[in-house]
Amino acid sequence: MSLALRIALREMRAGLRGGLRGFRVFLLCLMLGVAAIAAVGLVREAIRQGLAEQGATLLGGDAQYGFTYRRATDAERGWIASHAARVSETITMRSMIGVGDAFTLTQIKAVDAAYPLNGRLVLDPPDAVLDEKKGVPGAFVDGVLADRLGLVPGARFTLGGKTFEMRARLLSEPDSTGRDTLFGPRTLVSLSALEGTPMLAPGSLFDSAYRVQLRPGDDLVTLKRQAAAQFHGTGMNWTDSRRPSPGTERFTDQLSAFLVLVGLAGLAVGGSGMSSATSAWISSKAETIATLRALGASAGLVRRVFAVQLGVLTVLGIALGLLLGAGLVMAAAPQIAGALPFPVAVGLSVRPLASAALFGALTVVLFTLWPLGRMTRIGAARLYRPGRAGGWPGWGAVVSSAVVLIVLAGAACAETGRTGLSLAVLGGVAAALVLLALMGRGIGALARRLRPLGRGRPVLHLALAALGGPGGEGRAVMISLGLGLTVLSSIGQIEAGLRSAIRNDLPAVAPAFFLIDILPDDRAALLDRLAALPGVTRTETAPMLRGVIDRINGRPAREVGGDHWVLRGDRGVTFAETPREKLTAGSWWPAGYDGPPQASFAAKEGAELGLKLGDRIGVNILGREIEATITSFRDVDFSTAGIGFVLTLDPAALAGAPHTEIATVYATPAAEAPVLRLIGHDFPNVTAIGVRGALERVGEALASVSKAVLLAASVTLAVGFVVLIGAAAGGEGARAREAAVLRSLGATRATVLASFALRAALAGAVAGIVAVAGGVLAGWAVMDRVMNLPYSIAWGPAFAIVVAGVGAVVLAQIAFALRPLGLRPARVLREAE
Amino acid sequence: MADTVLSVADARLVLDGGAGPVEILRGITLNINRSESVGLVGPSGSGKSSLLMLMGGLERASDGRVTALGEDLGALSEDALARFRRGAMGIVFQSFHLVPTMTARENVALPLEIAGAPDAWERAGAELETVGLGHRAGHYPAEMSGGEQQRTALARALVTRPAILLADEPTGNLDQANGAAVMDLMFRLRTEYGTTLILVTHAPELAARCDRVVRIEDGRIAADEDRA
Structure with a gap:
């Protein structure tokens, strides 16, 4: 056993008699931070594994050929069938389900007899079928939707004007991740029942999918390559069971990346507490260090002795954190599994636990290098003197810290898979810590300047002296509480901003309904009938087709524009004789233009994709490839929820295309029901999507996301509170001495307590105000810069943050002031002599 | 008895120790007259500092009675004791016990501010000049020497012009030269202000400067020598 290890073990044995008293804050901070990251990691891993294991079931087959706006041709169907053991066709679309005068939006899934290839439908009653009975086709209706419409098995209703009979409540579909029914609950019907109806007429908005089971011996990689060659230029989308729901995966990854980063912020807050605890511990060991140095121990040996002890504590803290994180996830496993729309097995896995441990260890190293560095730079004589070791930690510690910081940032980027976001958040945390430290100094400077105000007011004088004097208390409060409050404040401001945008700002200018699938022949009649309804103030229409932007200047679009949302999946495309929006560059095509295709692109999105006038944009519409030259850019404001197309083509370019x-x-809210009735009864093939309801569903989705984020942020705050409590507990002795001295000078207990509370309130208020400022900055950046939405300060959450800051610090201070105040001054002073 | 400012009658003090109750004072009876200077001497652990704390109301007698300026200290609440000390007593400790976050002048002004004196700041400045620390008024305790800190503590104890000055080994943490300077100052100001001084000390030469020396041994008065 090495000398350092032997000495460290002896030291620890002696230290353990004190029951790790000085290390409670260290261990708690480490434990909470590691637990948060471990918990997020385990849940994410469960979702990933669930998606991977259930891939074929969630997708509805081993692979899927998808088409937008059309079904596969006979030749395409033949090729698909010849490369599969089994094929199942499904069509999904939005439509209006009607019972009497009540109409509401539903997502229809029309299936063939082979459906489902994998898994099974859960129905009530379980043995129901979709076959026609007495000329009326059957349907399975989502349980909640059926309840809302008062439908029971045997009841009849209309879908797109056609009568169906409800046969069963649809309790679960094997091939659903829950994301596909965000804008309407499911109604499942037979594909044959829709054939021949206007719902599948050319130009209707529907998606078709051909799920296949592979033939024995075939593999996905080969089939994907063959399909890409076979269906090149037809607009076919390939999905396979290796990544059955890229959207869900992306959402899960984004959310968990954010949660991991919030957890890291918690560790950073805890790091400040660990650093303080380490400094205090080293100070308390000054005599031991001095003795070792006096006996000839090198600085390296002393450093190793203390590093070994810190290492043991770190392992203990990490182990406790992993236990807590895993324990919480396992305890909540049924709730977590129940909240997800597809089966997941929440369990323990090594990778997320290992990453949490790594982050914990790196944080400890980062935050203890400086105290350790300072310790080894101080000579024995200095250590014998009273006072804390402070000052420059040496270049070794600085360089090591930089290296650890880089490793930590790299690990965070690797863990979250989002370099930009990770660096932005870590940079933000570092900047916030520096800012808070500066603000702590600022409080001290301000308190010193304001000191004359305290003259003759002992409570204020003592508070200002405590904040402004040497070792001012403001700094510790700012670091420990400030970051947690800032994270919470940022989330509060962003969430309030989004809610406000959804609830208040958008509906003021947004339409009441989007109508889709209007047949061109019905357009004039529909507009006339709508205009005649009282409360309908305006109606706008535009032709719409859907297409995939797949080439830019002859190159694959993704190569040029990366993962930009405009290039993700199919987009609405329109054509127009005159511009709907203001042109920002170029010129519109002349009336009756019949030359090579021209395009007008949304200016902001065009700039993001690096497009300029004269660039060629390739779009696949209904399997037909159209290449148009960009001749103008338009200022399209998507935030109004009105009609807005990224891509507009000249009418001749799309002449003859079914649309x-x-x-x-x-319309006013009172006019919404009459509009629905008119559409449902007289234009059954038209689907009305209520914007208010859609926004409410977005709000609900947002609420569950913000709940998860708030939960993670509360860990940061809890860690901050632990650090705060630790600082308050560490200062208990000093406060006891101060209280005893003040009482010996004639101060009553109320005066002493008021002084303690006032200094805490002042520090807490400044921490709260800094947090509000940080939150407002984050809120503005996200709302205004990222989302292009109007931002105004949410004063409610801002005020709550300041109150929480003040409350937390005052409570912590008072809690640790009551005992000293109850002690006889003589006993405290005797101990201090 | 008209001149008695401090009276201790059969005072006992029992404190909880690790191994059970410890009897610190075992029935002390002592009367101290106005303007008298009394040195409390005795070996370490004899109970002299505890007796001083009883006289200052910083500790409560387990039994017996302590009266200061006619007030029965045992009958007063903790806050009433604090209010009583404001104008009546000044205390100097061995470890100075200055508020580390306050400058010398702020420390001296503190008892006056607590007492609600409107001219606290000015009087504190003047008192610091008196103890020869006018030039250190803006310094924090950590920036001053031990002797300077104790002179500040002395200024703080005397700035309210208390009737009674209690000093617990005021030179115990000072070197000989600084200790002698502080004591010279203390005795000079006591005489100047007519303050009653009760001083705990180990130093025979300091005790010799007092009007009266009371020797405490094992919680009892072993000797009471009037030297005036």
Whole structure:
């Protein structure tokens, strides 16, 4: 056993008699931070594994050929069938389900007899079928939707004007991740029941999918390559069971990346507490260090002795954190599994636990290098003197810290898979810590300047002296509480901003309904009928087709524009004789233009993709590849929820292409029911999507996301509170002495307590105000810069943060002031002599 | 008895120790007259500092009675004791016990501010000049020497012009030269202000400067020598 290890073990044995008293804050901070990251990691791993294991079931087959706006041709169907053991066709679309005068939005899934290839439907009653009975086709209706419409098995209703009979409540579909029914609950019907109806007419908005089971011996990689060659230029989307729901995966990864980063912020807050605890511990060991140095121990040996002890504590803290994180996830496993729309097995896995341990260890190293560095730079004589070791830690510690910081940032980027976001958040945390430290100094400087105000007011004088004097208390409060409050404040401001945008700002200018699948022949009649309804203030229409932007200047679009949302999946495309929006560059095509295709692109998105006038944009519409030259850019404001297309083509470019129209109906809330009735009864193939309801569903989705984020942020705050409590507990002795001295000078207990509370309130208020400022900055950046939404300060959450800051610090201070105040001054002073 | 400012009658003090109750004072009876200077001497652990704390109301007698300026200290609440000390007593400790976050002048002004004196700041400045520390008024305790800190503590104890000055080994943490300077100052100001001084000390030469020397041994008065 090495000398350092032997000495360290002896030291620890002696230290353990004190029951790790000085290390409670160290261990708690480490434990909470590691637990948060471990918990997030385990849940994410469960979702990933669930997606991977259930891939074929969630997708509905080993692979899926998807088409937008059309079904596969006979030749395409033949090729698909010849490369599969089994094929199942499904069509999904939005439609209006009607019972009497009540109409509401539903997502239809029309399936063939082979459905489902994998898994099974859960129905009530379980043995129901979709076959026609007495000429009326059957349907399975989502349980909640059926309840809302008062439907029971045997009841009849209309879908797109056609009558169906409800056969069963649809309790679960094997091939659903829950994301596909965000804008309407499911109604499942037979594919044959829709054939021949206007719902599948050319131009209608529907998606078709051909799920296949592989033939024995085939593999996905080969089949994907063959399919890409076979269906090149047809607009076919390939998905396979290796990544059955890229959207869900992306959402899960984004959310968990954010949660991991919030957990890291918690560790950073805890790091400040660990650093203080380490400094205090080293100070308390000054005599031991001095003795070792006096006996000839090198600085390296002393450093190793203390590093070994810190290492043991770190292992203990990490182990406790992993236990807590895993324990919480396992305890909440049924709730977590129940909240997800597809089966997951929440369990323990090594990778997320290992990453949490790594982050914990790196944080400890980062935050203890400086105290350790300072310790080894101080000579024996200095250590014998009273006072804390402070000052420059040496270049070794600085360089090592930089290296650890880089490793930590790299690990965070690797863990979250989002370099930009990770660096932005870590940079933000570092900047916030520096800012808070500066603000702590600022409080001290301000308190010193304000000191004359305290003259003759002993309570204020003592508070200002405590904040402004040597070792001012403000700094510790700012670091320990400030970051946690800032994270919470940022989330509060962003969430309030989003809610406000959804609830208040958008509906003021947004339409009441989007109407889709309007047949061009019905357009005039529909507009007339809508205009005649009282409360309908305006209706706008535009032709719409859907297409995939797949080439830019002859190159694959993704190569040029990366993962930009405009290039992700199919987009609405329109054509127009005159511009709907203001042109920002270029010129519009002349009336009756019949030359090579021209395009007008949304200016902001065009700039993000690096497009300029004269660039060629390739779009696949209904399997037909159209290449148009960009001749203008338009200022499209998507935030108004009105009609807005990224891509508009000249009418001749799309001449003859079957299309439908979309419309936006602006109406008062009282006019919404009559609009729905008119559409349901007289234009059954038109689907009305209520914007208010859609926004409410977005709000609900947002609420569950913000709940998860708030939970993670509360860990940061809890860690901050632990650090705060630790600082308050560490200062208990000093406060006891101060209280005893003040009482010996004639101060009553109320005066002493008021002084303690006032200094805490002042420090807490400044921490709260800094947090609000940080939150407002984050809120503005996200709302205004990232989301292009109007931002105004949410004063409610801001005020709550300041109150929480003040409350937390005052409570912590008072809690640790009551005992000293109850002691006889003589006993305290005797101990201090 | 008209001149008695401090009276201790059969005072006992029992404190909880690790191994059970410890009897610190075993029935002390002592009367101290106005303007008298009394040195409490005795070996370490004899109970002299505890007796001083009883006289200052910083500790409560387990039994017996302590009266200061006619007030029965045992009958007063903790806050009433604090209020009583404001104008009546000044205390100097061995470890100075200055508020580390306050400058010398702020420390001296503190008892006056607590007492609600409107001219606390000015009087504190003047008192610091008196103890020869006018030039250190803006310094924090950590920036001053031990002797300077104790002179500040003395200024703080005397700035309210208390009737009674209690000093617990005021030179115990000072070197000989600084200790002698502080004591010279203390005795000079006591005489100047007419303050009653009760001083705990180990130093025979300091005790010799007092009007009266009371020797405490094992919680009892072993000797009471009037030297005036």
